[in-house]
Amino acid sequence: MNIVWLLLIAAAVITAVFKGTMPEVSNAAFKSAATAVELAIGLVGGMTLFLGLMRVAQDSGLVQLLAKALRPLFRLLFPEVPKDHPALGAIAMNFGANILGLGDAATPMGLKAMQELQTLNPDKESASNAMCMFVALHSSSVQLIPVMIISLRAAAGSRNPSEIIVATIVATLFSMAVAVVVSRSFARWQGRKPQGAPA
Amino acid sequence: MTKDLVNAASSWIVPLLILGIPTYAYAAKRIRVYESFIEGAKEGFQIGVRIMPYLVAILVAIGMLRASGAMDWLVTILQPVVAWFGFPVEALPSSLMRPLSGSAAFALSSDIFKLYGPDSFVGRLVSVIQGSTETTFYVMAVYFGSIAVRRTRYTLAASLITDVSGIVGAYVICRLLFQQ
Numbered sequence: 001m002n003i004v005w006l007l008l009i010a011a012a013v014i015t016a017v018f019k020g021t022m023p024e025v026s027n028a029a030f031k032s033a034a035t036a037v038e039l040a041i042g043l044v045g046g047m048t049l050f051l052g053l054m055r056v057a058q059d060s061g062l063v064q065l066l067a068k069a070l071r072p073l074f075r076l077l078f079p080e081v082p083k084d085h086p087a088l089g090a091i092a093m094n095f096g097a098n099i100l101g102l103g104d105a106a107t108p109m110g111l112k113a114m115q116e117l118q119t120l121n122p123d124k125e126s127a128s129n130a131m132c133m134f135v136a137l138h139s140s141s142v143q144l145i146p147v148m149i150i151s152l153r154a155a156a157g158s159r160n161p162s163e164i165i166v167a168t169i170v171a172t173l174f175s176m177a178v179a180v181v182v183s184r185s186f187a188r189w190q191g192r193k194p195q196g197a198p199a
Numbered sequence: 200m201t202k203d204l205v206n207a208a209s210s211w212i213v214p215l216l217i218l219g220i221p222t223y224a225y226a227a228k229r230i231r232v233y234e235s236f237i238e239g240a241k242e243g244f245q246i247g248v249r250i251m252p253y254l255v256a257i258l259v260a261i262g263m264l265r266a267s268g269a270m271d272w273l274v275t276i277l278q279p280v281v282a283w284f285g286f287p288v289e290a291l292p293s294s295l296m297r298p299l300s301g302s303a304a305f306a307l308s309s310d311i312f313k314l315y316g317p318d319s320f321v322g323r324l325v326s327v328i329q330g331s332t333e334t335t336f337y338v339m340a341v342y343f344g345s346i347a348v349r350r351t352r353y354t355l356a357a358s359l360i361t362d363v364s365g366i367v368g369a370y371v372i373c374r375l376l377f378q379q
Contacts (some may be wrong), residue, residue, distance in 0.1 A: 001339075001351050005260055012263035015272060024266040032262025036254040040247050043341075048243025053220055054231050055239020060224030100212055111246055111345040118346045127343065128348035135342050135354050137359035138332045139298075141224055146330035152305060153326055156312035167372045168330035174368035175331055179361040186353035 251345025
């Protein structure tokens with residue numbers, strides 16, 4: 001992450017030198033910082049609402065029920081996590097919300113899952129294998145109905161805006177499988193190195 | 200028609216969850232739902248504050264990169280490579296932008312729809328790619344930021360490989376389904 005972060009910034013500044021876009025880059029730095037804070041604040045409302053709701057679901061045993069239903073899948077994805085750990089409940093809720101396309105609900109539940117995974121993490125400063133797997137799975141954009149892109153297509157006058165749903169699900173399943181294989185391979189490969197080695 | 204149904208379903212889910220979960224908890228399990236809700240909701244604000252430095256760090260870097268015009272160069276460099284695979288070059292900018300910024304990628308997709316139409320092959324391909332990839336940098340900043348994990352190990356590599364596989368998967372399935 002250190003190298004990637006530096007690379008992004010270096011690429012920006014070097015390009016700006018050649019393209020003469022330095023004023024834009026300078027502006028963008030301040031504007032993006034402000035946007036980031038707005039985003040974080042904007043998350044707070046939905047986060048508070050769904051964390052509250054999540055606690056009710058947990059106290060009533062609904063979360064555990066969902067986690068139990070998904071247990072075979074979780075054994076494969078997160079073998080380090082004990083089978084009755086609350087992390088699995090939160091992960092199940094996060095996947096559920098993502099599948100339903102509830103982005104605002106998915107984030108608080110995902111963060112709750114990260115918190116729970118952190119309680120199992122021996123080194124609190126570096127990511128555990130379960131965390132890496134969990135976050136990498138997000139990149140396959142687990143979603144049954146891509147609502148945003150369908151509205152965008154409709155707005156552009158598509159004859160059948162939702163015709164891409166099946167194709168999207170297939171592509172998503174494929175990239176999910178890749179996420180699992182890649183994360184497991186990395187975990188095995190890094191397992192041979194001493195724990196906590198910087199990546 | 201389908202779109203109306205989808206939109207209607209989406210607007211029903213959240214109210215039904217907010218009603219359904221506490222009702223079940225109260226009726227079936229005798230949970231003190233109001234106290235339980237407040238107890239869980241307490242953490243909301245701290246998480247928002249905790250992720251802020253992580254979000255600022257990554258969004259500033261991405262914002263600078265976008266403003267500099269470096270993406271145009273990257274597209275120019277990668278064009279011959281993807282063209283060799285038969286991948287439409289027009290779909291490249293929005294695909295490259297997706298892991299960095301969701302809104303920018305959607306804006307670029309919207310341009311494609313305007314230029315080639317949403318029902319063209321490129322239009323459909325771009326749609327599927329947007330639906331099978333994710334704003335990886337943002338997700339990583341928020342998720343790891345919320346628990347103050349700084350060393351993310353192989354997460355970025357695994358996530359970006361997943362994004363690329365989403366693009367490849369989208370291309371293959373679109374070739375099968377949509378190309379005459």
